[in-house]
Amino acid sequence: MLTQRQQTILNILVHEYIKVAEPVSSQLLAEQYDFGIHRAMIRREMRELASQGYLSQPHTSAGKVPTDKGYRFVVDAIMQEKTNQSYAAEMWEAIQQEYRATKTLKTLHFLTRSVAEASSAFALGYLKSEQMAWREGWEEILREPELKDPDCVNRFIKILDKIEDGLAEMKTPATIQVYIGEENPFVKADDFSTLIVGFRPAGEQKGVLAIIGPKRMPYERNIKLMASLSCFINSLQ
Template sequence: MELSERKKQILHALIETYIQTAEPVGSKAILENYQMSFSSATIRNEMAELTELGYLEQPHTSAGRVPTDLGYRTYVTSLMGRYSLSKREKSRIDEGLSMRITELEQALANANRIISELTAYTSLALTPHFNTNYIKRLEMLYIDRHTFLLVVMTSNGLIKNRVCRLNVEIDPDTLGRIAAILQRRLTGVPLDLITLRRISRLEDELMEFRFFLQPILRFVEQTLSEIDQTEVFTEGVGNILDFPEYRDVSRAKEFFNFLGDKQEIKNMLAPTADTGIRIIIGDENPVLSVLQSSLIIGNYRVGEKVVGAIGIIGPTRMDYSKVVGKLDYFTKTLSKLLSETFYDDE
């Protein structure tokens, strides 16, 4: 049902008070902190009706109420004010993201740390996935007669290193000739087209190196498969313990178990075509319902393409307005940086 303006005012005031205090809110606290034209008795009556309607609940026998997930959803959808970042906050984000970077994963790991510090919550970042990503450079650096370093760089700045050890001896000249052929044949080819079968077809051209060929091609295939997979970065894991909701050992354990489930995090952060900030509150997701948490997600881009996402997770009592404002500015600034550094419009 559509709430009256008075109920909206009281719900807004109660939620913002609860976000700050983490304590059930009574009519006296609302009256003291917000200038309202109605009495404490009227506020109590409206709170009782909001409780019957499912927007509030009464955890104890005291007069204080706390928001339900429906209350939070109403708040973020129609009652929450727009948070305006201060010049200092914008400056901190801009300076934090202005570092010189040559590797996309390095940039994202650093960005994830910064947004966790800015919000004081736990942050989750999904590394980018590019369907059209291709190999820009492939090198094999000689270490000793049995060992070399395989380095693969993609068109969008991802770099993978792998120390490879052979059962047979190899000299620097032979390794260099093999690397030159692989560089020539694989550079510029989209990753999703470089299959094990395609790599195996190079055997004819590399037949003179057949004693080294199979393990080297296997190393290449394994390294390329790792590049085309998304990864999850987490930062500020211990921040959650600062909130009273997670001082219960069992709930904290559930939260840390969730952070260890990378596939679940990937599913929740999976980028969408939605250009705005997404907010998932408690019971709207079965995992978050168990954790009694909310997740705020912002996509980031390289060029015009949404390639990844960053999420902020915390108790349902999180400061939605502030987090949304910071995450929105942050992801837009990050997208601009990544596009300037890695975007190739050819």
């Protein structure tokens, strides 16, 4: 059981790591945030978080990074927050115009591209009725430092294939699903996270859309994006 202070430190450390893509030190936290305690106490709390499995320390670094358990703690807190449809309202307006013009979930291609741009991650859309898939966001995902290694890119492509197969077979989820690292049910993807939302506008076949990116993704932004997407797309007439 984490204390309130430990929860605060963990939450801030996760968000800092997402932002800077480098291990986060007690010195950085002490300089940039006021926890009301000395740096030595921050360091001690970080050690305690590590002992409980929320943080780990790369061998060559004085800082710490979140583990899957640390990310999960923060994600679960975000999932409890309410998100309304007004989030990313301009994007939804453009999608609604596209949908009204075509009256088909082939709009999913446009939607997939829009979500990739908004999330700065890779988006995969799958329309079950036609067994069609769209992949968007190569430019966005290849900017991530985790994908500078060609071997990592090749591994990512193989992971996408497995996730696409999984989306085709899975029951359309009623709520947002967030799989962090080894939680992924479709493929071994220790370095990546996947957010999945299902939808079915009135009179249309079911579709699924996933955001896929490094575990160091901006979960709060992407979860809010997917939550508002779910509200919006299911309200289309």
